Amino acid sequence: MNGDFKHIPVLPQEVLKFLKPERGGRYIDCTLGGGGHSKMILESSENVQLLGLDQDENALKAATKRLSSFSNRFESKRMNFGDLASLKETDWDGVDGILMDIGVSSHQIDEADRGFSYVHDGPLDMRMDNRQEETAADILNSADERELTRIFREYGEERNARRIAKRVVRERETKQWESTGEFAELVKAVVGRSKTGKAPSPAKCFQALRIAVNRELEVLEDGLAAAFDMLKPGGRLVVISFHSLEDRMVKEFFRDKALSCTCPPDFPVCVCDAKAELKVLTGKAVMASAAETEDNSRSTCSKLRAAERI
Ligand SMILES: C[S@@+](CC[C@H](N)C(=O)[O-])C[C@H]1O[C@@H](n2cnc3c(N)ncnc32)[C@H](O)[C@@H]1O
Numbered sequence: 001m002n003g004d005f006k007h008i009p010v011l012p013q014e015v016l017k018f019l020k021p022e023r024g025g026r027y028i029d030c031t032l033g034g035g036g037h038s039k040m041i042l043e044s045s046e047n048v049q050l051l052g053l054d055q056d057e058n059a060l061k062a063a064t065k066r067l068s069s070f071s072n073r074f075e076s077k078r079m080n081f082g083d084l085a086s087l088k089e090t091d092w093d094g095v096d097g098i099l100m101d102i103g104v105s106s107h108q109i110d111e112a113d114r115g116f117s118y119v120h121d122g123p124l125d126m127r128m129d130n131r132q133e134e135t136a137a138d139i140l141n142s143a144d145e146r147e148l149t150r151i152f153r154e155y156g157e158e159r160n161a162r163r164i165a166k167r168v169v170r171e172r173e174t175k176q177w178e179s180t181g182e183f184a185e186l187v188k189a190v191v192g193r194s195k196t197g198k199a200p201s202p203a204k205c206f207q208a209l210r211i212a213v214n215r216e217l218e219v220l221e222d223g224l225a226a227a228f229d230m231l232k233p234g235g236r237l238v239v240i241s242f243h244s245l246e247d248r249m250v251k252e253f254f255r256d257k258a259l260s261c262t263c264p265p266d267f268p269v270c271v272c273d274a275k276a277e278l279k280v281l282t283g284k285a286v287m288a289s290a291a292e293t294e295d296n297s298r299s300t301c302s303k304l305r306a307a308e309r310i
Helices: 012-021 036-044 057-066 081-087 108-112 136-142 146-155 160-172 181-192 203-213 214-230 244-258 290-295 295-299
Strands: 025-029 048-054 075-079 094-100 231-241 277-280 305-310
Touching: 012 036, 012 094, 012 231, 012 305, 025 036, 036 048, 036 094, 048 057, 048 081, 048 305, 057 075, 081 203, 081 214, 094 214, 136 146, 136 160, 136 203, 146 160, 160 295, 181 203, 203 214, 214 231, 214 244, 231 244, 277 290, 290 295
Parallel strands: 025 048, 025 094, 048 075, 094 231
Antiparallel strands: 231 305, 277 305
């Protein structure tokens, strides 16, 4: 691991605006990363206590070091936020706010040996948690053509998903997939230049493989349900996502919890007695300003949604 942990927190002011940590209280940052958002939350009030979670050992070490001056108000734990429900009935149940800034950090992408990058050659790893067994290479070397097509299409929205999957499987007859460089070259060769002459990019397939390796959508589903459950009334949930599938999951989760009636639309009167459990605070997803995207290109596709438990 490099000495520095480089990661600029996205939508910093918006996170503070919706979490409102200046009112004090207990907060969980489910995606500690470099500790940028956590630091801002801890600095907003001396009455803030924060638990930071990350499944990545390096991130946890770097953030814990960075936030060591807050030691009496800050705790960290190596954990997947998909297991957040395991914190129910601990001191961290019934909190004032929960933040999820999902996806990978710039640091993870920059470290070639983590295998997230198509710019630097490295092993096809892509595990955020290195205790997990399955790597990106394992998926490329064992999934059948249909499953690979689904991964590239569904998680990467890659138009050439089927052709890429076919080539991955065909090349397995003579070799094992091992390096990010080899896989990037295959994708570029299949995709080819666009009609306007734009160079092909393997970005979508890398994103798709990463989502599959880390089961990011399944984990988000579990994490959202547990996070809602752990908020006290008036507590706020803020989620930043970087992918349309994730953003849609967050939007639909909030919408369902905000519904005050679940009767079929043709029922003349409400018979369900359902009550809204959440108030959605962001009509449309909040996006980074032009100034922020200029300073931090990673913020370009970030989308923030926030809600308050009733
Ligand atoms: C985008 S970065 C967060 C950056 C952080 N907000 C900051 O300001 O530095 C995402 C971090 O969340 C972690 N992460 C992603 N999914 C996770 C999950 N399901 N459980 C725990 N940590 C996760 C990654 O390892 C990474 O360190």
